[in-house]
Structure formats: C-alpha cells, structure tokens
Amino acid sequence: MKKKVILVLIVFTALPLLQSFCGFYVSTGDIKIFNQASEVILVRDGNKSTITMNSDFQGDVKDFAIVIPVPTVLKENDIKVVKKDIFNKLNKYSEPRLVEYYDEHPCEPRIMYDEMVVTKSVSFNSSVAERKKEKELGVTIEAKYTVGEYDILILSAKESTGLKTWLLQNDYKIPAKAEEVLEPYIKSKMNFFVVKVNLAEMKKLGRDELSPIQISFESEKFMLPIRLGMANANGAQDLIIYAFTKNGRVESTNYRTVKIPTDKNIPTFMRPKFQDFYKDLFTKQYKKHGKNAVFTEYAWDLSSHNYQKCDPCSTTPPSYAELKDAGVFFANYRTPQGYQGSDYEGNLFFTRLHVRYDRANFPMDLQFQETMDQQSFQGRYIMQHSVNVDMQTCSEGKRYYNDVLSRRENELETLANLTNWDIDSYDDYTNEIRTKLGYKTTKSETKKGGFFFFSKGNKPNKTLPTLLLLSGLALVSFLIYKRKTIFPKLGTIKSFLF
Amino acid sequence: MNTTTLEFPKNNILSLLSDARHFQILFLGSFLVLVLFANDFPKDFLFQIGLTISSCIVFQLLFSHFTTKNYSSWKSALITSLGLCLLLKVDNLNWILVASLLAIGSKFLIRYKGKHIFNPANIGVVGTILFSHHAWISPGQWGSNIVYLFIIGSLGFLVIKKVARIDIALTFIATFGGLLFIRNILYLGWPIDFWTHQMTNGTLMLFTFFMITDPMTTPNNKKGRIIFALILAIIAFYLTTFNHFYAAPVLVLLFMSPLTIIFDKIWKSEKYSW
Numbered sequence: 001m002k003k004k005v006i007l008v009l010i011v012f013t014a015l016p017l018l019q020s021f022c023g024f025y026v027s028t029g030d031i032k033i034f035n036q037a038s039e040v041i042l043v044r045d046g047n048k049s050t051i052t053m054n055s056d057f058q059g060d061v062k063d064f065a066i067v068i069p070v071p072t073v074l075k076e077n078d079i080k081v082v083k084k085d086i087f088n089k090l091n092k093y094s095e096p097r098l099v100e101y102y103d104e105h106p107c108e109p110r111i112m113y114d115e116m117v118v119t120k121s122v123s124f125n126s127s128v129a130e131r132k133k134e135k136e137l138g139v140t141i142e143a144k145y146t147v148g149e150y151d152i153l154i155l156s157a158k159e160s161t162g163l164k165t166w167l168l169q170n171d172y173k174i175p176a177k178a179e180e181v182l183e184p185y186i187k188s189k190m191n192f193f194v195v196k197v198n199l200a201e202m203k204k205l206g207r208d209e210l211s212p213i214q215i216s217f218e219s220e221k222f223m224l225p226i227r228l229g230m231a232n233a234n235g236a237q238d239l240i241i242y243a244f245t246k247n248g249r250v251e252s253t254n255y256r257t258v259k260i261p262t263d264k265n266i267p268t269f270m271r272p273k274f275q276d277f278y279k280d281l282f283t284k285q286y287k288k289h290g291k292n293a294v295f296t297e298y299a300w301d302l303s304s305h306n307y308q309k310c311d312p313c314s315t316t317p318p319s320y321a322e323l324k325d326a327g328v329f330f331a332n333y334r335t336p337q338g339y340q341g342s343d344y345e346g347n348l349f350f351t352r353l354h355v356r357y358d359r360a361n362f363p364m365d366l367q368f369q370e371t372m373d374q375q376s377f378q379g380r381y382i383m384q385h386s387v388n389v390d391m392q393t394c395s396e397g398k399r400y401y402n403d404v405l406s407r408r409e410n411e412l413e414t415l416a417n418l419t420n421w422d423i424d425s426y427d428d429y430t431n432e433i434r435t436k437l438g439y440k441t442t443k444s445e446t447k448k449g450g451f452f453f454f455s456k457g458n459k460p461n462k463t464l465p466t467l468l469l470l471s472g473l474a475l476v477s478f479l480i481y482k483r484k485t486i487f488p489k490l491g492t493i494k495s496f497l498f
Numbered sequence: 499m500n501t502t503t504l505e506f507p508k509n510n511i512l513s514l515l516s517d518a519r520h521f522q523i524l525f526l527g528s529f530l531v532l533v534l535f536a537n538d539f540p541k542d543f544l545f546q547i548g549l550t551i552s553s554c555i556v557f558q559l560l561f562s563h564f565t566t567k568n569y570s571s572w573k574s575a576l577i578t579s580l581g582l583c584l585l586l587k588v589d590n591l592n593w594i595l596v597a598s599l600l601a602i603g604s605k606f607l608i609r610y611k612g613k614h615i616f617n618p619a620n621i622g623v624v625g626t627i628l629f630s631h632h633a634w635i636s637p638g639q640w641g642s643n644i645v646y647l648f649i650i651g652s653l654g655f656l657v658i659k660k661v662a663r664i665d666i667a668l669t670f671i672a673t674f675g676g677l678l679f680i681r682n683i684l685y686l687g688w689p690i691d692f693w694t695h696q697m698t699n700g701t702l703m704l705f706t707f708f709m710i711t712d713p714m715t716t717p718n719n720k721k722g723r724i725i726f727a728l729i730l731a732i733i734a735f736y737l738t739t740f741n742h743f744y745a746a747p748v749l750v751l752l753f754m755s756p757l758t759i760i761f762d763k764i765w766k767s768e769k770y771s772w
Contacts, residue, residue: 184686220742248589253744254695256641258537290643363691367744371634373589467532 037238037354039087041214043327044222044245044370050327051224052214054087061197061210065172069190069228071219073142073154081148081211086325090242092315094298094352096260096379098274099312103387103404106396137162142191148211149202155192159183163192172196181227190225214327224366226357236291236358243351244328249373250351252294254364257353259296260285260379261418267411267429268383277381280419282354292361298352299377304334304345310378320344349374384411391436398437405433519573526580526708533640547583549594554579557602565606574618575602581619584640584704585748586626588633596630597622611762616755617715624752635745640700663711666723671697671706673731674747681739705747717758719765726761730754 041052057064134141138158145152157163160182172194185192195213226239243250251257261281270277285295302309302317309317320343323331334345355366386404391397408430412423431441530547537543558575562568578601586597601622605614626633675697682688682696696702710716710730717723730750737746 180687180689184682184688187686222742251636251638253637254642254699255638257636257638261538290641292641294638363689363695367742369634369636369744371587371589371636372632373587373634375589467535471528471532 037240039091039240039242040224041086041090041326042224042241042243042250042368043329044243044250044368045330047218047220048216048329049219049222050214050216050329052082052086052212052327054084054212055210057210061202062199064197064210066193066195066213067167067172067228068193068195068215069185069225070154070193070215070217071190071221072217073156073191074193074215074217075143076145076147078216079145079147079152080214080327081150082214082325082327084209084212086322087212087242089315089318089322090326090352091240093310093313093317094242094300094350094378095314096278096297096381097312097314098271098381098383100268100383100385102385103400105387105394106389106400107394134166137166139163139166146198146201147213149197149205149207150195150213151198151201153192153194155194157182157186157192160186167194178228185225185228216327216329222368222370224368226355226362227365236356239355239357240297241351241353241355242326243353243368244323244326245349245351245370246330246347247374248349248371249296249299249375249377250349250353250368250370251296252353253367253369255355255362255366256289256293257296258285258289258293259377260354262378262380263382264414264418265382265384265407265411266415266418267408267426268385269426269429270381270383270415274381277415277419278379280421282356284418284420286356290361291356291358294366295354296351296377297354297379298350299373299375300350301374301376302342302348302350304342304348307341309342311376317342318350323348386433401433401437405430405437405439408433519577522577522708523573523580526577526584529704530580530583546588546591546594549591550582550586550598551576551579553595553598554582554602557598561602561606574605578602578618578622581704581708582622585619585635585701586623586633587636587639588626588630590632593626593630593632597626597633600625610759613758613762614714615758616752617709617712620709620715620748620751620755624749635701635748637699637701637744640704642695642698642700663713663716663723665720666716666727667706667711669724669727670710670731673728674702674735677731677735678739681735701745702747705751709748710751715755715758717761717765717767719762719767722758722761722765722767726754726757729757 039054041050043050043052053066053068055064055066139162140156141153142156143152143154155163155166157166160179163182163186164179193215197210224239224241241250266277282295286293300310318326320331320333323344328348330346331344331348332346333343336343349370355362357366384407389397389400391401394400412426412429415421415426416423427441427443434441534540534543554575555572558572559569562571579598582594582597582601586594588594588597601618604616604621604625605618608615623633623635627635675693678696679693683690683693710727717726730747733750733754734747737743737750743749
C-alpha cells in the first residue's frame with residue numbers, strides 16, 4: 001500500500017515542467033519548403049466558421065475556377081477577398097524552424113549569437129468558368145455575386161449528372177472522377193460555391209494576382225471538403241491549415257493527428273540544406289504513419305494574456321489587423337498594453353496542421369474538433385556551434401572536444417534517423433574534431449541495422465506493420481492450436497447470438 | 499467471486515488466462531505498448547500512463563480498504579486504467595486523477611443490487627470531459643488501419659467470448675455499421691472505403707470490444723443486452739451522422755447505463771461474476 005502511494009508521488013513530482021524554447025532563429029533563405037501546397041485558414045467558434053483559401057494558380061487567370069461544397073447559401077457579405085500577405089505572414093510565423101546556439105568557451109565563458117530569419121510559402125489547385133439551361137438539369141442558381149475580382153455563384157442541385165453537365169456546359173472544367181463525390185454532397189444538402197475570375201473587375205481593381213477568397217457560414221460541420229479537390233489531382237497534395245479557435249489545439253477527428261518530431265539536434269552544416277532536410281523529414285513521417293495522418297507543425301496560445309507568443313520568433317506574432325484579414329471574427333481591438341502586449345483582447349489559439357492527402361488514403365473529408373489542449377508546440381531543429389579552443393592553453397580543451405565529437409556523432413545519427421539520408425558522406429564533420437584531438441580519422445561504414453527489425457538506416461520503417469502482422473499470426477496459430485479448449489462450444493456459436 | 503467458465507489445465511500458463519481479465523490486461527497492455535513503439539515513446543504519454551495506472555490502483559485499494567477488504571479487484575482497476583489511457587486526453591495531468599477517482603469511486607458508490615451502474619472507464623472519461631472542460635476524446639487518435647481491426651477484433655473476440663458478452667458487441671457493431679452503410683454508401687453514395695475507414699476506427703473498435711462488453715455494467719439477460727445494444731447503436735448513429743458528434747458512442751453509453759436497472763427488471767437473469 002505504502003509503495004503505491006510513493007509511486008503516485010513520484011509521478012506527481014515528475015510532471016513535465018513548463019517547456020521553454022529558446023535559441024536563435026536562423027534564416028535559411030527564401031525558398032519554399034512545399035511549393036505545391038494549398039493553404040487554408042480555418043476560424044471556428046461555436047457553429048460559426050470562416051474559411052480563407054489561398055490560390056497560387058499559375059495558368060491564365062481566365063481559366064481559373066473553384067467549386068467548393070458549402071453547407072449553406074452564403075450571403076454577399078459572407079464572401080470577401082483578402083490580401084495574400086496574410087498567408088505569407090502566418091506561414092512565416094509558424095513554419096518549422098532552425099535555431100542555433102553557440103558553445104561557451106570551456107576556459108573563457110562568453111556568449112555569442114547572431115539572429116536571422118527564414119521563409120517559405122504555398123499554392124492552391126483548381127479549375128472553372130459559367131451559363132444556363134439550369135432547370136432541366138435540376139440545377140438552381142441560389143445566388144449570384146461579384147466580389148473583388150471574382151464572379152460567384154451559389155448552386156444547388158438535384159442530382160450529380162445534371163450538375164456535372166451544367167458545369168461542363170458553362171466551361172467549368174470538372175474532372176472526370178468528380179461525379180462520384182458530387183452525388184454525396186448533393187444528397188447531404190450541400191450547396192456549391194462556384195467561382196471564376198471577372199477579368200474586367202480584375203483590370204478595374206488593378207490586381208495582377210488572384211486574391212484569397214474568404215467565406216463565412218454557420219454549420220455544425222467543422223470540416224474541409226478535400227474530396228472534390230482530389231478528383232483532379234494526380235498523386236498526393238500538400239495542404240497547410242492555419243486554424244484559429246478560442247480554447248485550444250485543433251485536431252482531426254477522423255484521421256490521426258500526430259506531432260512532427262521536434263527539438264532535434266542536427267549537424268551545423270544543415271543551414272543551407274534545411275528545406276531539403278525538413279521535406280525529407282516530413283516525407284519519412286508521412287510514410288511512417290501510414291500516409292493518412294494529419295501533422296501538427298505548430299500550436300501556440302495567442303491569447304492577449306499570454307505575453308510570449310512565439311519563441312524564438314521568426315516574425316512578429318499576428319496583430320489585430322492581420323487577425324481580421326485572416327477572418328478571426330471573434331477578435332476585438334484594444335490599445336496594446338505593456339511590453340509585447342497584443343492589440344486585441346481575449347482567448348485565441350493558433351494551430352498549424354500539415355496534411356499530405358490522396359484519394360487512396362483519405363476516403364473521407366477532413367473533420368476537425370477543437371480540443372482543450374493549450375500546450376505550445378513547434379517544429380524546432382537545433383544547430384549547436386562549437387568554439388575554437390587552444391588545446392595548449394586550455395586545460396578543458398580535451399574534455400570539451402571529446403564532448404563535441406560524441407555530440408556530432410549523435411547529430412549525424414539523428415539526421416539519418418529523421419531523413420534516411422546517407423551520412424557516409426559527412427565523415428568530415430566528425431573527422432574535423434578527431435584531427436584536433438589527434439585521433440585517427442575514420443571512414444565510417446553506415447550504421448545500418450539497428451535493433452532487430454527496427455530499421456535505423458535507409459530503409460522505410462516497417463516496425464508497426466511487422467509487429468502487428470507477427471502478433472496476428474501468433475494469435476491465429478494460438479487459436480488454432482488451442483481451439484478445443486478455447487472454443488469448447490464451437491458448434492453452438494449461433495446460441496451466442498440469439 | 500471465483501467462478502471459472504472454462505476448464506483450463508491447472509499449473510499451466512494457460513490457467514492464468516482462465517480469468518478473462520488477464521486477457522483484457524494482456525490485450526490492452528500490448529496495444530498500449532505497440533502504440534508507444536510506433537510513436538517513439540512520447541514522454542507526456544508515458545507520464546499519463548504511469549499516473550493513470552498508479553492512481554486507479556491506489557484508489558481501488560483505498561476504497562476496498564474501507565468497504566469490502568477484498569483487494570483482488572486491483573485487476574479490474576488495472577483494466578479501467580488501461581481503458582482511460584487509451585481513450586482520455588487531458589491538457590493537465592491532474593485531471594487524470596479526477597478521472598481515476600470518478601472511475602473507481604463510481605464502482606463503489608453508485609451501485610444498485612450489488613451491481614455498479616456505470617462502466618468505470620466510461621464514467622471516468624465522460625465525467626471528466628463534462629465537468630472539467632480540460633479533457634476530450636480524440637476519436638481519430640488510433641487511426642483507421644484495417645490491421646488494427648483484425649488484431650483488436652480477434653483478441654477482443656476472445657475476451658468477450660470468455661465473458662460471454664459477444665452478443666452485445668456484435669449487435670452494436672452490426673447495427674451501427676449497418677446504419678452507417680445505409681446512410682453513407684447506399685443513400686449518399688460515398689465509395690465503399692468511406693465506410694471501411696469509419697468502421698476500422700481504432701476508438702470505435704476499443705469501445706465495441708472493451709467497453710460495452712463489460713459484464714458488470716450491461717444487462718444480465720441476453721435479450722436485454724441485445725435491445726440495449728440496439729438502442730445504443732441507433733442513438734450513436736444519429737449523433738454521429740446528424741450532429742457531427744464523433745465521440746457519440748462513448749457518451750451515449752454513460753447516459754444509457756442506468757437503464758440497465760430497468761432492463762434487468764424486465765428480463766431477469768443471473769448476475770455475472772468473474
């Protein structure tokens with residue numbers, strides 16, 4: 001009894017302390033990590049949702065079109081166009097980051113640092129155009145608006161073939177496979193938000209690129225209809241979701257939501273390769289989690305009472321004006337208070353999710369829920385720089401360089417584990433230190449294998465499927481072997497039912 | 499309190515498994531270990547597991563001490579704690595203690611005719627969510643992997659078979675799955691993998707094979723259990739489909755549990771004992 005109580009106490013005292021992040025943010029250039037990704041801002045409070053979609057449409061704007069299932073007939077003031085900058089801002093604020101630290105000199109402690117910044121951004125895929133013959137096709141135009149540079153129609157339909165025909169007749173390029181998803185949306189009483197560019201308006205407004213579209217509606221459904229978008233895409237698509245809610249982290253309810261590996265020490269030569277590093281890290285995680293998980297890349301409490309809105313900050317946290325652009329309808333202005341005080345008041349939580357989806361692995365639209373989880377999270381990768389030490393004059397030099405050597409070995413191993421990169425070619429990274437220590441330099445064979453079938457090297461991780469398969473086989477053989485004992489009444493299985 | 503339903507050879511490792519609770523512990527425990535392996539042993543989750551298991555067992559022993567003085571029930575407490583680990587998410591680990599206290603406490607305090615009314619893990623999870631606003635269920639957290647279905651299903655089958663509660667699980671899953679199939683595939687016209695994705699949901703599997711099958715908190719009579727499962731499935735289907743409330747089965751079970759008393763009055767049968 002006493003033992004049990006002690007156990008509880010130990011667990012209690014070991015409760016995780018408030019995590020603190022630090023280090024200096026490192027710029028890794030202006031290259032996009034995922035330049036084929038779509039971006040969406042999701043704002044949700046109660047039953048009200050605001051969704052902002054960013055399009056990085058590359059072709060001729062007259063070919064641009066979007067068809068989105070929406071739960072209600074949107075009113076004109078539920079539809080807005082916003083500035084594209086907001087997406088760059090949110091991306092910069094929340095994207096996975098590289099931070100760096102400098103060792104203290106083992107004999108003459110002092111701190112050095114430098115500070116820089118990174119960026120990355122996105123795209124959105126779609127197709128469209130417009131005209132009549134609605135009635136016989138069962139298509140009704142519920143509303144018609146011109147907002148910004150867009151002509152917008154809200155359609156309802158009776159059946160999918162009619163809708164498809166209407167869309168094709170009106171020059172909306174609808175993919176061949178779209179019909180199988182149009183049907184369920186129509187029967188779920190969804191309307192269709194259909195957008196194409198009004199070239200005259202665009203010219204009048206003097207815009208040279210397409211603005212993100214923002215729609216607001218009331219619905220119990222907290223979801224993103226990704227199925228329609230899959231109909232025209234070959235292969236997997238990347239989607240970045242920036243979610244704003246009042247209480248806590250947003251997660252998917254019908255797919256696993258997994259945090260991206262973070263706080264990993266990686267070699268210092270990674271600075272120019274950071275984009276490739278993170279891309280490969282993401283791909284590895286994506287495969288590891290069965291190609292159907294949703295990844296949390298960032299989560300932070302942005303409430304006005306929380307003064308630390310990022311750490312390290314890659315840019316300033318979103319301001320009231322930016323939140324309004326993002327569609328955060330529940331944000332209220334206030335005069336900024338105190339050092340780093342926000343110019344809005346109230347509770348606000350920001351989540352960044354990253355999904356790579358395709359038809360085979362995502363049979364359902366993404367559904368979400370807001371959790372009560374307010375813990376901060378960020379994808380953060382650390383470079384620890386060593387200092388130059390004169391081994392002659394500094395008595396601590398040898399111990400210091402030994403530490404650096406083992407640290408660098410670990411960093412290389414982490415790199416291989418996270419990305420499956422071949423680390424053989426980075427021998428110089430450790431040999432540099434070996435030379436300083438007067439050790440023999442090595443040409444390492446890759447540390448392959450790992451423990452049992454837990455591959456550490458360059459092979460994809462099949463741990464879980466293998467384990468499951470083995471336990472399944474073991475179970476089946478066990479059942480067959482002991483069938484007489486376990487199922488003594490196998491013949492009377494019906495009696496269990498009724 | 500020691501009726502064995504099957505004759506296993508004594509002094510054999512199999513004799514250990516003659517208690518269905520051992521199967522459950524083995525299964526839920528290995529599921530947890532698999533999950534930990536697959537996620538590189540997340541620290542927070544390890545803390546949560548440690549705290550849930552230890553607090554449930556401590557509460558169980560404390561309550562036993564002041565009531566029955568029968569300490570053998572720590573196994574049930576372990577199963578309850580494993581269920582809590584697999585279903586409940588909290589933002590602060592202190593709420594785990596609340597959940598454990600609710601779960602174990604309800605077993606001792608909310609009783610009728612020698613049976614506790616609520617499934618301990620169920621009331622622990624739902625109670626904490628309703629009262630604390632710091633807890634939630636992540637219906638998607640175990641993914642929708644068909645392999646999980648196979649493993650959980652067959653192991654679950656074994657457990658239920660041993661406690662003779664296969665009827666309630668099969669009725670529930672067939673009704674719930676059937677309704678979803680009619681609505682989503684036959685009526686709305688989603689492709690078939692939409693449905694398999696829903697049905698292979700790990701949380702749903704755990705609920706079906708490890709929560710509603712609890713012999714202590716379901717009607718004693720077979721007919722009663724089947725009707726109980728039917729009602730549960732229909733309400734859960736309605737809430738999931740029309741109210742977009744994806745953790746519905748777990749919540750509905752809590753509110754239906756008191757009905758067990760009425761069911762037991764209508765259809766009489768002997769109380770289950772481990």
